[in-house]
Amino acid sequence: MEQQKNKKTYTPKxxxxxxxxxxxxxxxxxxEVRTKLFSYGLEPDDVEELIVRLSQEKLLDEERYAQSYVRGKYGLKxxxxxxxxxxxxxxxxSDYCIKQGLKEIDFEVYEQNLLQLLEKKNSTEKEKNPFTRRQKLTYFLVSKGYENDLVQDAIKSLGA
Structure with missing residues (x-):
């Protein structure tokens, strides 16, 4: 209750x-923007109006957000x-924006990332049993978000 009184509210402007x-x-x-605007104490109608305005002024663009997110996650992480x-x-x-964002992925770099992760994990994996080792490597790569068929091909090429 105490925090509600001290919270500053803003006019739409x-x-x-x-x-x-x-x-x-x-x-x-x-x-994210909607949540932030509500935290300013605005009414739902004002919030939606501001979101439309920010989109029109190209300050808010989900397609651009998706592209940036994809570049960061596949390039850095x-x-x-x-x-x-x-x-x-x-x-x-939206699915459309996700599809547009995924166009940022260069398949050759994507495969290189997969192989680099596999080689790094393989060099640090202590498991001696070949079956369990393959299982652990597969689990690691699948948990990183790689498709099962690509993971299996990469492990076969490694000979693990």
Missing amino acids: EALIKAAAYCAYQERTQQ KWGRRKIVQGLKAKGI
């Missing part, structure tokens, strides 16, 4: 300025497609 800065700092989803799609869906991104 002030909220637009703050939301524009929030979106300019890094790519955001509509849901070396995630597979399945984990990336799962992450985007969890953030409420």
Whole structure:
């Protein structure tokens, strides 16, 4: 109850300025912006109006967000497609935007990432039993979001 009194509320005009800065700092989803606007004490109609306005001014673009997310997760964290799609869906991104975002993936780099992860994990894996070792490597790569058939092909090529 005490926190409610101290919380500052903003007019839609002030909220637009703050939301524009929030979106300019890094790519955001509509849901993230919606949550932020509600935290400013705005009415639902005002929130939706501001989201439309931010989208029109190209400060809020879910397709661009999806592309940026994909580049980061597959380029830096070396995630597979399945984990990336799962992450985007969890953030409420539309299937169309997810599809556009996945176009950022270069298949050759994607395969290289998979092989690098496999080689690194294989060199640190202590398991001696070949069957259990394969199982652990497979589980690791699948948990990173790589497709099962690609994982099996990579493990076969490694000869593990």
